[in-house]
Amino acid sequence: MGFQKKYIPLITGVAVAAGVFIGGKLNFTDTSDRLFTSNSKKDKLNRLIDYIDYEYVDDVNTDxxxxxxxxxxxxxxxxxxxYIPKxxxxxVTENMKGDFVGIGVSFYTYRDTITVIRPTEGGPSEKAGIKSGDRIIVADGDSIFGRQWSNEAIIxxxxxxKDSKINLKVYRKGQKKLLDFTVKRSDIPIKSVIAAYMLTSDLGYIKINRFAESTYKEFKKALDQLQNQGATKLALDLRDNPGGFLGIAEQIVDEFLEDDKLILFTKNKSGKVEKSFATRKGDFEEGEVFILINENSASASEIVAGALQxxxxxxxxGRRSYGKGLVQREMALGDGSAVRLTVSRYYTPTGRSIQRPYSNGDNDNYYKDYYKRERNGELNDYNSIKVADSLRFTTPKGKVVYGGGGIIPDIxxxxxxxxxxxxxxxxxxxxxxxxxxxxxLDKDRKVYENVTQKDFINNFIISDDVVIKFQDYLNLKENANVTFVAYHDEMKKLIKAAxxxxxxxxxxxxxxxxxxxxMIEEVIKLSQE
Incomplete structure (x- = not known):
């Protein structure tokens, strides 16, 4: 089996960036001297592409x-x-917007058939009556099963x-005939607040996996619910969060900071500075907050951590964060593609940049920083974190913090x-x-019909037999000889969670x-001191 490391360097942002080559008409009587002396840099690129289009000996996909x-x-x-291709x-846009238009099911292709893992709660499929375990066989008269149907084609x-309808034929275990459903498509949320629950009687927990357009609303709803349950303290989990919209991070920080406190400032190439301050709307200004970060917490996650620190x-x-202090702006290129171009740097309220060093054109080493931290022992020993005295800053209450590459945690x-x-x-x-x-689960779903979430979390036990059964299943699928002798407890947790x-x-x-x-155990301990 080709096993890989679990923790890999997190490349933030989504696919990548830019350039416009909109060729004008090419005059083939131009000499090379004229081409490379009197035309702009853009014209050179335009003409090169046109030369290849019209004159190159073989057909080439110039796109x-x-x-x-x-x-x-x-x-x-x-x-x-x-650069983001068309x-x-x-x-990418749907992911950052926080929703898409669809029928609202999570599925995977099981034995060449679309199998519903779970309909979205409150979504159009659930409202229409589609259930977990259903197989979608026909959509608008087209059979959509078989190897020729990729996940992309199915989606x-x-x-x-939005509001258009799709007619589905569904196979359900125990039913002799296919069931007919008409589902009205609607906005389906792509949640970025993926967990919110109480850790103790007064400590709430919220996990955010990215900062999309919908994230602040999701966060505020979760925070209100936790406060209603008695939360006066909050653990905000930003581990493995690659970032997203800067403005959304600012809104979330605003919930914790008093009026007019500086959240961050940005500076562009001309030296123009723009500052962002907290407003009057914060609902958790009196509450105690713990921010969980690790080596994969980047960008907007670091804005939140840096502003509060x-x-x-x-x-x-946690552990030192990723170290991304550059701000990108998305710009359309006119052909359906776009570029996210770095337009400024951001700085935390004390004036520190947390962007780690990089050399232009040497992105490979930049993205291998995780392995450097691993070799240096930084992931296991706080004293192995390298800091530069020249990048030392002090908070209003005298706490020493450092710039130059990520947020160093307090604990x-x-x-x-x-x-x-x-x-x-x-x-x-x-x-x-x-x-x-x-x-x-598909063998008999009725077993779990009356099991509540609380009951399942507190009392449901995965047996050793189930672990052995999964071990046999895996070895059959992989044609391998894997054993979990030393990891039975870990496997039980993973199977129960799934x-x-x-x-x-x-x-x-x-x-x-x-x-x-x-990390959560540490936060619980700190909250009780």
Missing amino acids: SIVDVTVNGILSNLDPHST SELQR KKLKGE DNDKGTIV FVPLDTSIQNETLSYIQRSGYISYFVFEE LADQLYGRNVYEEIINSNDD
Whole structure:
């Protein structure tokens, strides 16, 4: 089995960036001297593409040449200026917008058939009567099963205009005939607040996995619910969060800071400074907050952590963050593609830049920074973190903080090496646990009909027999000889979490995965001091 490391360098932002080659008409009587002396730099590129289009000996897809050229140009700028091809832009936009138009099911292709893992709660499919385990066989008269149907083709078929209708034929276990459903497409949220629950009687927990357009509204709703349950303290989990919209991060910070406190400032190439301040709307200004970060917390995550740390608000817990202090703006290129170009740097309230060093054109080493931290021992020992005295700053209450590459936490929590196993990491990424759980669940879903979420979390036990059964399932699928002798407890947790995800959703999944989590245990301890 080709096992890989679980923790890989997180490349923030989504695909990458830029360049416009809109060729004018090419005059082939121009000499090379004229081409390279009297025309602008843009004209050179335009003409080169046209020469290849019209004169090159073989047919060439110049669109692909342009994409390669654009990426080549951007690779010599900074690591975060990125090009988004036309083919990727819709998916990227939907992900950052926070919703898309569809029928509202999570599915996977099981034995060449679209199988519903779970309909979106309150979504159009659930309202129409579609259930977990249903197989969608026909959509608007077209059979959509078989190897020729890729996930992309299926998604394209199920998506459509808002309020449009799609007729589905569904196979349901126990039913002799296919069931007919008419589903009205609507906005389906892509949640970025993936968990919110109480850790203790007064400590709430919220996990954000990216900063999309919808994130602040999701966060505010979750925060209000936790406060109604008695939360006066909050653990905000930004681990492995690659960032997103700067403005959304500012809104979330505003919930914690008093009026007129500086959140951050940006500076562009001309030296123009723009400052962002907290407003009167914060609802958690009196509450105690803990921000959880790790080496994959980047960009907007670091804005939140840096703003609170520099204003002496709350406690930053975890490991040094990624170190991205560059701000990108998305710009359309006119052909359906776009560029996210770095337009400024941002600075925390004390004036520190947390962008880690980079060399133009040397992105490979930049993205391998994780392995450098691993070799240096920084992931396991706070004293291994390298700091420069010249980048030393002081908060209003006298706390010393450093710039130059990420947010250094107030309370360090080392990587839990006891569960860092390559086999377990591979299995988690492979999807085999979810497939196994689905097949087991699909044998008799009625067993869980009356099991409440609370009951499941507190009392449901995965037996050793189930772990052995999954071990056999995996070895059959991979033609391997994997054993979990030393990792039975870890496998039980992963299987239980996957089962919870399919029965109750991501919130319960996260609650189970977080049980006995070192960083969360540290936050609970700090909240009780």
